[in-house]
Amino acid sequence: MAVKGAGRGPGAYKPVSMSSKEYQAFAKAREPSRSIWTNCLKAFLVGGIICTIGQGVTQFFITVFNMSSRDAGNPTVAVMILLAVILTSMGVYDKIAQWAGAGSAVPVTGFANSMCSAAIEHRAEGLVLGVGANMFKLAGSVIVFGVVAAFVVGIVYWLFGIGAWHDVTG
Amino acid sequence: MMLQGKRSWVFEQPPVIIATGTVVGPDEGQGPLAADFDLVHPDMEIGQPTWEKSEKVLMEQATEIALQHAKLPQDKLNFFVGGDLMNQIISTTFAVRQLEAPYIGVFGACSTSMESLAVASLLVSTGAAEYVMAGTCSHNCTVEKQFRYPTEYGSQKPPTAQYTVTGAGASILARSGDGPIVTAATIGKIMDLGIKDPFNMGAAMAPAAVDTIQGHFQETGRDPGYYDLIVTGDLAGVGHPLASEMLQRNGVPMDRTTFNDCGLMIYDVEKQKVQAGGSGCACSAVVAYGHLLKRIRRGDLKRILVVATGALLSPLSYQQGESIPCVAHAVAIEAGNPGQGGANG
Numbered sequence: 001m002a003v004k005g006a007g008r009g010p011g012a013y014k015p016v017s018m019s020s021k022e023y024q025a026f027a028k029a030r031e032p033s034r035s036i037w038t039n040c041l042k043a044f045l046v047g048g049i050i051c052t053i054g055q056g057v058t059q060f061f062i063t064v065f066n067m068s069s070r071d072a073g074n075p076t077v078a079v080m081i082l083l084a085v086i087l088t089s090m091g092v093y094d095k096i097a098q099w100a101g102a103g104s105a106v107p108v109t110g111f112a113n114s115m116c117s118a119a120i121e122h123r124a125e126g127l128v129l130g131v132g133a134n135m136f137k138l139a140g141s142v143i144v145f146g147v148v149a150a151f152v153v154g155i156v157y158w159l160f161g162i163g164a165w166h167d168v169t170g
Numbered sequence: 171m172m173l174q175g176k177r178s179w180v181f182e183q184p185p186v187i188i189a190t191g192t193v194v195g196p197d198e199g200q201g202p203l204a205a206d207f208d209l210v211h212p213d214m215e216i217g218q219p220t221w222e223k224s225e226k227v228l229m230e231q232a233t234e235i236a237l238q239h240a241k242l243p244q245d246k247l248n249f250f251v252g253g254d255l256m257n258q259i260i261s262t263t264f265a266v267r268q269l270e271a272p273y274i275g276v277f278g279a280c281s282t283s284m285e286s287l288a289v290a291s292l293l294v295s296t297g298a299a300e301y302v303m304a305g306t307c308s309h310n311c312t313v314e315k316q317f318r319y320p321t322e323y324g325s326q327k328p329p330t331a332q333y334t335v336t337g338a339g340a341s342i343l344a345r346s347g348d349g350p351i352v353t354a355a356t357i358g359k360i361m362d363l364g365i366k367d368p369f370n371m372g373a374a375m376a377p378a379a380v381d382t383i384q385g386h387f388q389e390t391g392r393d394p395g396y397y398d399l400i401v402t403g404d405l406a407g408v409g410h411p412l413a414s415e416m417l418q419r420n421g422v423p424m425d426r427t428t429f430n431d432c433g434l435m436i437y438d439v440e441k442q443k444v445q446a447g448g449s450g451c452a453c454s455a456v457v458a459y460g461h462l463l464k465r466i467r468r469g470d471l472k473r474i475l476v477v478a479t480g481a482l483l484s485p486l487s488y489q490q491g492e493s494i495p496c497v498a499h500a501v502a503i504e505a506g507n508p509g510q511g512g513a514n515g
Contacts, residue, residue, distance in 0.1 A: 013384045014420040016377050020364030020493075027365065027373040027412055032329040032446075039326075088322050097324025098443070104324050113324045121320035124220040138323065 039101050046096070046103030054080050054107070077108055084109035088116040114138040172295070175389025177357045184351040185294035185302075185343040186506055189242070191235030192460035193228050194452070195310065195336030197444070201437045206461040207337070208235045214311055214336060221321075222260065225309035225338075228452075229254070229265035232305055232338035240342045247271040247342075248299035251286040254307050254451050255279060255334075256316065261307050265338075271303065280404050281358065281480030282306040283455035284499040287341065288355035291501070294343045295352075305340030308450030317368065317485055330370040330408045333444035335436060339455030341463075350466045353473075354502040356386035360482070362495040368481075368488045371496075372409025372433075372446055375479040378496040379405060380416045382477055386500045387422065395426030398471045401462070403454035403478035403498070406433035406447030432457035432476075454478040458503075466505050473504045 018026065057079045061072035087093040093113045097104045104110055115135050122134035136143070174180050192207045199210035209231055218224040229252075237244055250271040253259040259275050266273055278285035283306045290304035311321045313334040319325055343352070361381050365374035379402045387393060394400065405413055410431040417424050432454045433447035458476045465471045477500040488494070 013388065013422050015384070016361070016381045016416065016420070018363065018377070018416075020362075023363035023377060024365065027370075027376075030412060030415075031370070031373070031408065034328055088324075091322060094322050094324045098326055100324075101326040105326075110324065113322070117320035117322035117324075120322055121315055124222070138319065 042099060043101045043103035043106075046100035047106060048103075050080075050104065050107045050109055053083075080108050081112040084112035085116045088113045089120065093117075111139055111142060114142070174391075175385070177359070178354060178386060178389035179288070179292060179295075179356075180354045180390055181291060181295040181352060183295045183297075183345065184353045184504075185291045185345065186347045186351050187341050187349045187463065187503070188344045188347040189236050189240035189349070190339065190341045190459035190463055191232040191237075191239060192339045192456045193231045193235070193337055194456055195228075197310070197333070197442060198335055198337055198436055198456065200442065203436055203457065203461045206464050207456060208460070211336075214309070221309055221311040221315060222256065225254070225256070225261040225307055225312050226264045228309065228336070228338035229261055229305060229307040229340075230268065232307065232340040233265065233269060233303060236303060236305075236340040236342050240344075242301060242342060244269055244271065247301050247303055249274055249290070249293060249302045250305065251276060251290045251293070251302060252305040252340075253277045253282045253286065255313055261309075261312070262305065265307070269303075278478075278497055278499065279480030279482050280308075280449055280451050280453060281478040281497050281499050282451045283339065283403065283458065284355075284476055284478035284501045285357075285480075287343075287352065287501050288357060288499055290341075290343050291352040291355060294345055297345075300345060302343045303340055304343065305338065306451040306455050307338030308334055308336070308452040310334040310336045310450070313450060317483075327445055328369050329445055330367070330372065331445040332371060332404065332406050332433060332447055332449035333437070334450035335448045335453040335456065336450075337452035337456045339452060339459040341459050349506050350463055350503050351506045352501060353504050354386070354390055354392075356382055356389065356500040358382040358385075358498040358500070360495045360497055362493050364493045366488065366491065366493050368483060368494065370408060371449065371481040371494065372404075372406045373412055374409075374481050374494040375496040375498065376405055376409040376412040376416065378498040379403075379409075379413045379477050379479050380420070382498040382500050383413075383417065383475075384420060384422060386475065386502075390502075392502075393426065394422060394424050397427050397473045397475045397502070399428045399430065399462070400424070400475045400477065401429075401435070401454070401457070402431045403476070403480070404433035404447070404449040405431050405479055406449065407439060408446045409479075410434060435461070463503070466503065469505070471505075473502065475500055475502050
């Protein structure tokens with residue numbers, strides 16, 4: 001600050017001398033805050049709405065097509081995926097997601113959006129090298145870690161025999 | 171002496187920016203500077219089947235408009251200097267095929283606008299060329315596709331993220347003529363203070379801007395008060411206050427000038443959903459060539475310093491945990507001397 005008014009010639013200013021550590025702390029302290037609670041609330045609301053719509057679709061298959069609640073599961077997922085793909089293709093899903101955050105990413109609709117958006121984006125590079133090779137660009141890791149997690153849970157299930165109730169109620 | 175200090179050029183024969191061409195997309199067309207751009211497209215596709223082709227068309231149109239404004243046949247161009255954000259700078263390369271001008275491709279990420287203008291100015295000033303075009307372009311969707319996620323993928327962007335400008339800017343420099351002149355340029359060095367978040371490039375680039383601004387003043391002997399306006403390229407809402415504070419801490423009297431940022435000027439940051447503000451090669455290019463040069467020609471501004479900032483990351487480098495190296499190049503543009511030369515052919 002002492003050089004105010006000097007303003008001329010080499011050596012008049014202090015050089016940028018912050019260390020990486022100092023600068024990162026400096027920048028971090030001035031970063032706009034991310035409202036975690038608001039985001040959680042929005043995610044809860046939108047995630048809840050998506051699940052409620054899904055429940056409505058299930059109910060529709062149960063009452064109209066006389067399906068059991070278990071049989072209604074698969075067509076429900078198909079309808080939700082279709083809805084997500086339509087909203088993605090219309091360019092709406094990403095706008096919902098900017099507001100909803102995890103609320104629109106976690107349900108099956110988010111998974112559909114990740115595949116559909118990649119497929120649309122890479123259509124320009126052809127069906128094989130574009131769509132085929134890139135469709136699972138984002139969804140691939142969900143599948144990989146889903147399978148790994150299922151494997152671990154399966155081992156726990158096999159070792160301890162917990163969850164046997166599933167056979168009774170299933 | 172043209173070289174001052176280690177990295178500043180003060181042009182004894184200041185090249186004249188005889189014409190510019192600016193083209194933007196729909197979001198920029200809804201921003202506060204819309205009236206200053208030569209062509210505003212109502213949609214992002216611009217009638218093209220791929221985003222990459224759309225970006226190329228933006229660059230083509232900017233070069234065509236600049237040539238029309240200069241009333242210059244394209245075979246008079248000695249060189250084209252430019253680049254963009256795409257891998258292997260394809261947008262610019264493909265766009266200038268039709269120009270048939272000898273081509274110098276440059277890459278400085280979003281600092282390419284002033285990097286190309288500085289190189290073009292040097293060529294003209296030293297007599298290495300009569301007419302040189304400098305240009306750059308960016309497209310929101312090509313950048314999303316290459317650096318982030320598919321454009322329709324639903325991911326929530328943090329408030330530190332920036333919105334890539336869709337547009338292109340080109341300028342034609344000549345040894346004489348009517349128009350604003352380029353009086354000096356300072357080339358930036360790579361600054362990397364360890365920021366790794368690709369959604370916070372403003373914070374990553376701020377030290378580069380500070381280093382180049384200070385270097386410019388020290389080497390040219392100029393003072394912030396010499397300029398009516400100093401703009402950074404795309405530090406936006408997060409990076410620009412950081413740069414201001416660092417300059418203040420280092421004792422640079424920025425209160426003697428107006429200090430702004432192209433990324434904050436191009437959009438209505440409060441109303442438009444652009445997070446911290448604009449970014450991209452086209453951000454500083456269209457604001458400088460469209461808005462600021464018009465203000466100089468109107469007599470509104472006399473001397474400006476444009477400090478274009480670039481984050482030189484690649485998707486590969488940040489996935490491998492590397493930090494973001496950044497650079498900033500400064501170019502001083504001033505109102506031309508009316509007696510300097512006649513109308514140019």
